Amino acid sequence: MKQTVSSTASSKASTGPSSVTCFKCGTQGHKSFECKNTKVMITMENGDIETLDEDEYEALVQAAVESEEAYEQESGEDPLLCEHDPSPSLVVTRVLTTQPHAMEEQRCNIFQTRAGIGGKSIKVIIDGGSCHNLASTELCEKLNLTLRKHPHPYHIQWLSDKGNVKIQHTVTVTFKIGPYEDTIECDVVPMTVCHMLLGRPWQYDKKAIHDGLSNTYTFKVNDKKFELRPMTPSQIIADRTLVGD
Incomplete structure (x- = not known):
């Protein structure tokens, strides 16, 4: 107990x-x-x-x-959105009827937009598969841009139906897409697909990040963040019928 x-x-x-x-x-x-x-x-x-x-x-x-x-x-500041330039086109043709595009997704589209140069709108493509920034001979002729001899001439074949073409000149192009303004060096080519093509050199210099889903390019210039937005499929179709490519 x-x-x-x-x-x-x-x-x-x-x-x-x-x-x-x-x-x-x-x-x-x-x-x-x-x-x-x-x-x-x-x-x-x-x-x-x-x-x-x-x-x-x-x-x-x-x-x-x-x-x-x-x-x-x-x-994480909001980027400055850069839409295609609404200025009159560099080349104008007869107006044709347009058909609406049912799908507005960017899955099958390369990046296309329009940039402003001297009060005119030019067609621009961004293509990371290109090893050069390119400007068309038509762009240089219509805007009277000053050409310079290319320090290292080379040949290309895929941008024209004229076969093998020798690149012999470069040109300085100043353009504007929305609030984004820039000046770049381009090789001059007789291409018809667009007036200016921003290739791998442009992406590299701007450290541009490509969003494959939205098909947008984001980068910074002077501590300002920009977002380049592509034209929609409907806008591209309307653009092809309203202006000459």
Whole structure:
């Protein structure tokens, strides 16, 4: 009988208030919901424990949240959207009837847009498969652009139906697509697919990122973020019937 009483007393002692540890302040004698301590313990990266008042802790958390929001706003600012240029086309032909395009997705389209040069609109294609930035001879002739001898002439074949063509000249082209303005060096070719083609050199120099789903190009110039948006299939069809390519 004495042994039983002793065992019971020992059991009560082991579960008594003095054996309970508060998870909030780390002391014994009470549980966390009974804790009257208004301080918060923070374990630092080096293992040290720092104690703060609840008000100080809340202020610290608020400051961290505001700092993170400010960083996100600075690094993730909305890009300047660059739509095709609405200026009159460089080449105009008779107006034909247009048919609406049922699908507006970009899955089967290369990037096409229009850039403004001297108050005229020119057709532009962005193609990462091209090793050069190119300008058409028609563009150079109609805008009276100054040609220079190419330092390293070469031959191409795929941009024209005239067979093998030797590239002998370069030209400086200044253009504008929405708020994006730029000046680039292009090789001059007798191409009919577009007036200017921005190839791999342009993408490399601008560190442009291509979104395959939306078919957009995003890049920064002078700390400004730009997003080039392509013409929709319907706009491309209308463009082909309204202006000469």
